[in-house]
Amino acid sequence: MARMAGTAARAEALLGLGVVSTTPVAGGDICTTTRLRLTDGRGAVIKTRPHAPEGFFEREAAGLRWLGEADGAKVPTVLAAAEDCLVLDWVEPVKPSTELAERFGRDLAATHLSGADGFGAPQDGFIGLAPLPNRPLPTWPEFFASRRVMPYVRAAVDRRALTSDEATTIEAAMRRIHDLAGPAEPPARIHGDLWSGNIVWGADGNVWLIDPAAHGGHRETDLAMLSMFGAPHLQRILDAYAEAAPLADGWQDRLALHQLHPPLVHAVLFGGTYGSRAAQAAHSLLSA
Known part of the structure; x- marks a missing residue:
């Protein structure tokens, strides 16, 4: 009380x-x-x-x-x-529906397409309680490798949540990131931590975004996060998104690249097997 x-x-x-x-x-x-x-x-x-x-x-x-x-x-x-x-x-929550999912897919596409000034943000931020470096870089591959992957690889090794061999595998994937990243796209205005717990299905007919790690990034990053952790009516969301803002060919194959960041953050924060999961994902990228 x-x-x-x-x-x-x-x-x-x-x-x-x-x-x-x-x-x-x-x-x-x-x-x-x-x-x-x-x-x-x-x-x-x-x-x-x-x-x-x-x-x-x-x-x-x-x-x-x-x-x-x-x-x-x-x-x-x-x-x-x-x-x-x-x-x-306050956003009054409601049970998820296919109608809300379709609207959310279109609305998320509009958010992404509104763009950003560059890859990054004016200030560093947080993802969970972990620091999130945001200093801009000229291209998304550079930004992702330097701001979203390697800082957490180093921190996870220091925490003994990632072995040196696992770190070497992830580093090897980052050296190939320009080949793995797909066609270049302009900076998108992304949420940055878009798992299902950070969306609220609203009784007013909208799906609301909360708890962002917002920055100028790659729009496939948000879709990869949704796909990694799952969301109600996920396929409806993705289909509606693709209708509003078609994605480059092969985007599904690039999900594993964008999904490297979350397990590395979890490895830094919680330890456990998250580091090995990230290394396995990097290995799959190198083997493709």
Whole structure:
């Protein structure tokens, strides 16, 4: 009860509105999420984490705002962002449907096609609690190898979550990345961490994006993340996307390349077998 009261008081101070009620929201290993009912009748959600890394919530807020500028897939409105919390509009969830999936596929394509200034972002960010280097590079293969793969290979080796032989295999794949990456594309405006837990199927008829690691990247990266972890009506999403924004030939064969990053992040954060999974994926790319 004391924690809830403190959360309500923090939201009231940031919003200048009263909080009528608070309700814990299930899930979320990184942050504590609480639903708020405000005195003006609106619903909101506040995410908190004690001793969050510097800039943690502010970077998430910036990513949401940037994605929202695309007039594509919906994102919650940022009501307040501070060092210790983030307050967003509440999205009422609903059961996934094929109709929502088709709309989401088209909307995600619109977000991607709205583009970015380059491959990367003005500031580094976070994926989970792991730092996410974003300094731009001229091409996507350079960016992916230098900002999304090799930093985590080095960190996973230091953590002993990746052997030197496994690291060598991944490095060999990165040396061939220009051959593996497929046709060059302009920078896309991507979510960057698009697994099913970061989409909300909304009762208003939209599918909403949350918890982004937003940057200018390759649009196949978001699709690879969805495919890796699965999503309701995934094939409908992919089909609707491809109708709105056709993908280059062979994109399915490149999913394994884009899927190198998530297990490396997990290896750094959690250890276990994630490093070996990344090495196996790199081996498959080299053997293709």
